[in-house]
Amino acid sequence: MSRKLFTAMGAAAALSLAACGGEGAGSGSSGGGGASAPEDLSIGVSMPTQTSERWIADGNSVKEQLEAEGYEVKLQFANDDIPTQSQQVDQMITQGVNALIIAAIDGTALSTQLQAAADADIPVISYDRLIRDSENVNFYVSFDNFKVGVAQGNALLTGLGIANDDAPDGTATGPFNIELFAGSLDDNNAFFFFEGAMSVLQPKIDDGTLVVKSGQTDIEQVATLRWQQETAQKRMEDLLTGSYADGTKVNGVLSPYDGLSRGIITALQNAGYGPTTEGGANPMPIVTGQDAEIASVKLIADGVQSSTIFKDTRLLAEQAVVAAKAFLEGNEPEANNTEDYDNGVKIIPSYLLPVETVFADDIEPVLIESEYWTAEEVEAGQAAD
Ligand code: BGC
Numbered sequence: 001m002s003r004k005l006f007t008a009m010g011a012a013a014a015l016s017l018a019a020c021g022g023e024g025a026g027s028g029s030s031g032g033g034g035a036s037a038p039e040d041l042s043i044g045v046s047m048p049t050q051t052s053e054r055w056i057a058d059g060n061s062v063k064e065q066l067e068a069e070g071y072e073v074k075l076q077f078a079n080d081d082i083p084t085q086s087q088q089v090d091q092m093i094t095q096g097v098n099a100l101i102i103a104a105i106d107g108t109a110l111s112t113q114l115q116a117a118a119d120a121d122i123p124v125i126s127y128d129r130l131i132r133d134s135e136n137v138n139f140y141v142s143f144d145n146f147k148v149g150v151a152q153g154n155a156l157l158t159g160l161g162i163a164n165d166d167a168p169d170g171t172a173t174g175p176f177n178i179e180l181f182a183g184s185l186d187d188n189n190a191f192f193f194f195e196g197a198m199s200v201l202q203p204k205i206d207d208g209t210l211v212v213k214s215g216q217t218d219i220e221q222v223a224t225l226r227w228q229q230e231t232a233q234k235r236m237e238d239l240l241t242g243s244y245a246d247g248t249k250v251n252g253v254l255s256p257y258d259g260l261s262r263g264i265i266t267a268l269q270n271a272g273y274g275p276t277t278e279g280g281a282n283p284m285p286i287v288t289g290q291d292a293e294i295a296s297v298k299l300i301a302d303g304v305q306s307s308t309i310f311k312d313t314r315l316l317a318e319q320a321v322v323a324a325k326a327f328l329e330g331n332e333p334e335a336n337n338t339e340d341y342d343n344g345v346k347i348i349p350s351y352l353l354p355v356e357t358v359f360a361d362d363i364e365p366v367l368i369e370s371e372y373w374t375a376e377e378v379e380a381g382q383a384a385d
Contacts, residue, residue, distance in 0.1 A: 038070030043324055044092030045073060046102045048129075049080040052227070052259055053383060054291045054313055055103065058128070061317035062101060069325060080226050082109045089113040093120060099324045103127040105226075106186040107343075110134065123327035126348065127320055130188040133344045139333050140341050140350040141319040143311045145189050149196020149256070151357045152288045155307040156252050157200065158359075159286030162209060164200065166357065174209040176251040178285075179239055180216065181232055181264065182223045183256045188343075193256045193290070194219045201254065210252075214243040224260055233263030240271045252286040258296035261289040261305055274304060292358055294373055298381030300360050310356045310366055319351050 043066055047059040055077065063073045074092055078085035085105050092100060093116050100122055104110055107129055114136035117124050123138045124131070131137045157164040161172030178201075183190030198217075204210040205217070216222050224231050232255070244250060250268070255261040264287055268274060274284035289296050289308035299305035323333035335349035342348075358366050367373045377384055 038328075039072075041098040041328055042072035042074060042096070043099045043101060044089065044095075044097035045075045046085060046089050046092065046100065046104075047075070047077045047127075048085065048103050048105045050077045051080065052257075052291070053293055054311075058103065058313045058317060061314050062127075062320055065317050065321045066324065069321065071324075071328075078105060080105055082106050086110060086113055090116070093117055093122065097122060099123050099125065099327055101125045101127050101320050101324060102131060104129050104131050104187075107132040107188045108186065111136075123324075125320055125323050125327075126343075128189070128316060130341050130343050130348065132188060135345045137343060137348050138327065139323045139335070140348040141316060141323055142189075142341075142350060142352055143316065143355050144352045145192035146196040146199075146340070148189075148290060148309050148311070148355050149193040149198075150200055151196075151309050151355060152193065152254060152256060152290065152307075153197035153200030155288045155309075155357050155359070156197075156254050156286055157204065159288070159306040160252050162204065174204075175211050176209065177213050177244075177248060178210050178252040178254065179214060179236070179250060180212060180222045180254045181235070181256060181260055182219045183260075184225055184227050185220070185223045186225075187227070190223065190256065191219065194222075197254055197256070213248060213250075214239050227257055227259060229259045229263035231263070232260035233267045236264045236267035237270070240267060249282065250285045253288070255288050256290055258289040258291045258293040258305075258308055261287050261296055261308075262299070265299065265304060292367055292372065294377055294383050295381050297358075297363060297367060297373060297378050300358065301363055301378055303360065307357055307359050310358050310372070312353070312370070312372065314372075315353055319353065323351065 045059060045062050047055045050056050059075050063075045066073045076088040078088055082105050090113055100117055110131055111134045114124055114134045118136035124136060126137050126140045128142050130140055154164045154166040158167040160176050161170045163170035182194040201210060253264050255264055273282050284304055286306040289305055292308050292310040296305050296308055326333040335351055337350040337352050341350045356366055363378060368375050
């Protein structure tokens with residue numbers, strides 16, 4: 001799917017919301033009532049961490065777009081520490097924010113804060129990660145997380161040359177040795193990603209095309225607490241010195257996030273794999289990813305990492321802003337999914353954005369042409385600012 005379509009969808013959603021939201025403007029239904037002009041309203045934005053550049057980009061994008069609408073913004077990052085995030089959200093509520101946009105570290109840990117928000121009439125938008133076990137979540141903006149997983153599974157098959165929905169021409173039959181990694185079990189998305197990927201990979205495991213030599217195929221066995229790169233590197237090292245000690249080679253690794261992919265690649269390189277996927281007795285296995293982080297985009301350009309999944313954080317931020325604005329104007333934001341995201345208490349109306357798989361050939365048309373990254377940044381492997 002092209003970037004143009006992404007943008008068109010975002011614009012269409014924004015327009016339709018603007019159309020149905022006009023009447024309510026100025027009603028100021030939340031945050032204690034009364035206030036109406038954006039200049040009189042503030043929005044708390046709570047992001048999980050600055051260790052991953054996607055969350056920095058998300059935070060900055062949401063802030064910029066809200067400020068462009070005239071709102072005051074309180075943006076905080078929580079260092080992947082649950083008490084820090086709880087405290088930051090508490091503080092935003094005490095400071096009298098009129099709406100909250102939260103990407104949770106632990107999707108179940110904010111119930112007390114959300115009750116306080118509800119008591120103060122503050123609408124809560126769950127950002128990218130679903131906040132669970134609370135009825136006080138008003139809306140969810142995210143990407144189609146199951147499809148992210150499907151795309152990762154297909155990207156692994158494509159990289160290995162096995163026919164799949166995205167690349168029906170593959171002729172490889174295997175068997176290929178693969179290992180599986182999943183994200184953090186306290187992040188609802190981790191389950192969607194893994195289930196999506198396994199919906200594609202399990203049939204190939206069942207028919208013998210793919211072999212998980214470690215035997216570790218349950219999400220609990222392959223999860224990575226807090227999505228930590230070092231944790232993934234350590235597990236890959238353990239797999240190499242354990243299941244692959246007999247000299248058998250790993251051919252592919254399902255990794256759900258670029259940070260984990262880099263840890264996995266480091267472990268593989270330290271064990272003598274790579275550096276390129278071409279030739280050599282010990283080629284780098286096909287490693288997937290997610291988020292199009294700049295360090296990984298460079299690794300893809302260099303033929304070290306095979307693929308990533310691009311999720312345009314600018315468009316997600318736009319949807320969060322559209323939703324916040326709708327609430328603050330006394331309206332309900334428009335959802336495009338009212339079935340899939342049950343947070344344990346109720347189904348949260350959601351707005352899901354599409355995603356795009358990026359191999360080396362896609363860097364230019366998908367990431368550079370959309371100005372997500374510049375050619376210079378890809379070359380350098382780091383963001384310019
Ligand atoms: C996000 C992913 C990200 C991961 C680690 C997930 O909740 O959806 O985009 O890779 O967290 O930060």
